Amino acid sequence: MSNDNQELDPNMDPGSTLTAMTSGPFSRRRLLAGAGIISAGLIAAACGSDSKKTTATTGAPSTTVATSTAPTTGATTAPTTAATTPATGGSTPSSEAPANNDGAILMLAAGLEVLAVGTYKAALDAATAGKLGAVPPAVATFVTTAMAQHQAALDKLNSVLTAAGATAVTEPNAKLKPVVDAAFGKVTDVGGAAKLALMLEQIAAATYQSAIPAITDKTGQQLAGSIMIIDFQHAAVLNFVLGNYPVPDTFGKLDQAVAA
Amino acid sequence: MLIDDKRLAELIEESQDQQSEAMKIATASIPDLRDYANDRRHSALITPEEIRSLQESRSNLKSRLGLAAGAGVIGVAISGILSRPVAADTALDVQILQTASSLEILAVATYGAALTLDFIKNGNKVVSAFATMTMSQHDEHRQAFQAQTKALNGTVQDQPNPKYAPIVEQAKPTLKTPADVVTLAATLEQVATETYLSDINQFTDKTAQGLMASVMGVESQHLAVLRAVGALLAGGAADLIAIPTDVTKLPAAAGSIAFPDAFQGITMASPPAEGAVK
Numbered sequence: 001m002s003n004d005n006q007e008l009d010p011n012m013d014p015g016s017t018l019t020a021m022t023s024g025p026f027s028r029r030r031l032l033a034g035a036g037i038i039s040a041g042l043i044a045a046a047c048g049s050d051s052k053k054t055t056a057t058t059g060a061p062s063t064t065v066a067t068s069t070a071p072t073t074g075a076t077t078a079p080t081t082a083a084t085t086p087a088t089g090g091s092t093p094s095s096e097a098p099a100n101n102d103g104a105i106l107m108l109a110a111g112l113e114v115l116a117v118g119t120y121k122a123a124l125d126a127a128t129a130g131k132l133g134a135v136p137p138a139v140a141t142f143v144t145t146a147m148a149q150h151q152a153a154l155d156k157l158n159s160v161l162t163a164a165g166a167t168a169v170t171e172p173n174a175k176l177k178p179v180v181d182a183a184f185g186k187v188t189d190v191g192g193a194a195k196l197a198l199m200l201e202q203i204a205a206a207t208y209q210s211a212i213p214a215i216t217d218k219t220g221q222q223l224a225g226s227i228m229i230i231d232f233q234h235a236a237v238l239n240f241v242l243g244n245y246p247v248p249d250t251f252g253k254l255d256q257a258v259a260a
Numbered sequence: 261m262l263i264d265d266k267r268l269a270e271l272i273e274e275s276q277d278q279q280s281e282a283m284k285i286a287t288a289s290i291p292d293l294r295d296y297a298n299d300r301r302h303s304a305l306i307t308p309e310e311i312r313s314l315q316e317s318r319s320n321l322k323s324r325l326g327l328a329a330g331a332g333v334i335g336v337a338i339s340g341i342l343s344r345p346v347a348a349d350t351a352l353d354v355q356i357l358q359t360a361s362s363l364e365i366l367a368v369a370t371y372g373a374a375l376t377l378d379f380i381k382n383g384n385k386v387v388s389a390f391a392t393m394t395m396s397q398h399d400e401h402r403q404a405f406q407a408q409t410k411a412l413n414g415t416v417q418d419q420p421n422p423k424y425a426p427i428v429e430q431a432k433p434t435l436k437t438p439a440d441v442v443t444l445a446a447t448l449e450q451v452a453t454e455t456y457l458s459d460i461n462q463f464t465d466k467t468a469q470g471l472m473a474s475v476m477g478v479e480s481q482h483l484a485v486l487r488a489v490g491a492l493l494a495g496g497a498a499d500l501i502a503i504p505t506d507v508t509k510l511p512a513a514a515g516s517i518a519f520p521d522a523f524q525g526i527t528m529a530s531p532p533a534e535g536a537v538k
Contacts (some may be wrong), residue, residue: 136508141515149505152522190507205477212473218461220468225460225476229524233476233484237518243504246485247390250397251404252477 063077100216103166105260106157107191109211110169112204112258118172119180119200120147123193131172133189139241146234147199153227160223191242197257198238205231206257213259221259353468354414355536356459359406360472362421362535363452364402369420370428370448371395374441386501387489388436394445394482401475408468415537423534424451437497442490449483451528458529484518491517 052123120143127135162218172180182188188192208228215221236246316364332476341356371391374380380388406416431444491513492500500510 015402032410046282076481090282090308123492134508136510136513137512138507138510143511145519150524157521185261209477212471213466221461222457223523225473226523226525228473228477229457229480230519230522232480233519237480237488237515240485240488240505241507245393245503247394247397247478247481250400250478251471252474254474 029178036207062181065116066220067207101260102215102217102220103161103164105211105215105224106161106220107166107169108173108260109207109227109257110154110161111171111173111205112158112176112200113150113157114169115172115176115180116200116204117147117154117185118148118177119196120150123197127190132187132193135190139190139194140205142234142237143193143197146201149230149234153230156223156227160220173221176258194238198235200240201231201235201238203256203258204228205235205252206254209252210254210257262432302476315341326473350412350414350465352532353463354409354412355532356462356472357409357412357414358417358537359421359530359532359535360452360456360459360475361402361405361409361417362419363424363448363455363530364398365418366420366425366428367398367445367448367452368395368402369425370445371398373428373432374435374445377435377441380439380441383438384498384501386503387442390489391441391445397478401478404471404475408465408471412465412468415452417535419535419537421530423530424448437488437493439493442486442493446483446486447528449486451530452479453464453483453524454526455467456530457524458533459525462516462532487520488518490516 003192052132104213124143124147126132154169162168183196184193187196205228208224208231211224212221212228216222232252239248240246270529346535371394375388375391375395380391382388406418409416428448431440433446435441453476456472458478459468460472460476463472489501491511492498495511495513500506500514506538
């Protein structure tokens with residue numbers, strides 16, 4: 001089945017479903033259906049000192065930015081770099097500023113943070129209700145800490161958005177939410193919850209990584225980087241808890257990135 | 261329509277004066293701009309402050325020319341030229357990549373040295389495997405940073421970081437336990453992570469920026485693992501440093517020790533010029 005024909009199936013394996021949703025250009029575009037787009041320069045206005053504030057508008061979904069480009073570094077074990085240039089889609093060095101898609105990117109990120117907070121909260125509630133069996137102390141601490149950190153990330157992203165005149169994001173990513181909910185409905189133990197959490201952290205980490213070169217505002221780039229790092233670390237600990245090697249990749253991957 | 265010939269002559273003369281003044285300013289400034297651009301192409305050392313200073317200078321020059329030349333064609337043309345981004349913007353990119361290479365070289369050397377220590381080489385299998393794997397990953401990062409340096413026509417940095425290399429050398433004789441090694445390695449991983457985060461928004465070259473982002477996440481994972489391992493060692497729970505581990509026996513703090521903050525800071529970041537080729 002091609003990506004173009006993929007339909008969301010709540011009965012699919014959550015991992016494969018989420019991966020499928022974020023791995024193809026078409027499915028990435030679908031993720032953005034209905035997403036509001038902030039006009040160019042909006043976030044630059046919030047973060048930059050000399051940019052002019054503009055009003056928020058809505059419009060058609062933007063183009064894909066989360067592309068895994070071919071390595072251009074020449075290293076023998078060259079990485080899949082996040083050399084994302086939305087204006088051209090190329091990866092060659094360029095001094096030209098890409099088209100400003102900052103607002104859409106930060107809104108997308110905020111939607112993922114809402115989803116992460118909600119999922120961890122659901123896990124916490126399920127654990128408290130005894131639905132996940134015995135919960136090890138380290139796992140309980142992880143869930144509480146990760147949820148708080150995603151909430152902090154969401155608050156920060158929303159503060160940038162609202163400072164730019166946009167509306168704070170309070171709803172989870174609309175396309176991922178039903179799939180995550182369906183997957184969570186099948187979770188019966190801590191291991192299952194950890195697997196779902198790992199997938200969400202990997203999606204978030206990859207999305208921020210792909211966003212860094214796509215964001216035009218320098219403060220926004222650094223904010224994305226500072227959040228991305230914490231998501232990578234969440235993923236490392238989840239891998240360890242699940243019995244996997246905690247740093248399996250030499251370079252951060254983009255194949256699960258959601259596009260803005 | 262009546263033409264005031266006298267006033268027209270005055271305006272023409274005034275305009276010629278303005279144009280002459282504008283050309284004087286522009287001509288006088290060109291060598292400075294050329295020298296500066298040339299310096300930036302060839303100098304290994306340049307700071308973001310220098311770039312901002314030049315951009316301010318160009319902006320001031322643009323304003324002065326605008327005032328002198330009014331809305332004349334020459335004024336608009338020169339103003340347009342000065343509105344373009346500063347040339348040779350890859351100089352800072354190269355410095356960042358050189359410093360990153362220096363940190364990776366030092367990391368490889370440090371893990372390599374650690375693996376010669378008996379309590380690492382023949383100690384906890386996961387710690388030993390982590391040191392080996394992490395050393396390999398840092399070496400791939402080095403290769404990637406060096407390759408990108410070449411791609412930007414820069415000089416490859418093949419020496420360890422000049423600030424931290426002496427610190428590592430000083431620390432080597434004091435490495436008596438796995439915890440000592442973990443502490444030293446965690447310091448280097450934190451410096452690398454924070455350096456890359458600090459630099460991530462200073463790139464002109466998008467490929468270099470994307471590369472650094474992809475490496476930054478991995479270094480942060482090394483740091484997270486070392487924090488957790490360090491805590492388990494400090495807590496006398498070395499037996500839990502295993503894959504798979506017994507999750508039920510992990511102390512509660514193991515669930516948060518690896519990421520103490522919601523946002524990564526940059527207090528330990530090295531400046532772009534620190535490891536640049538002199």
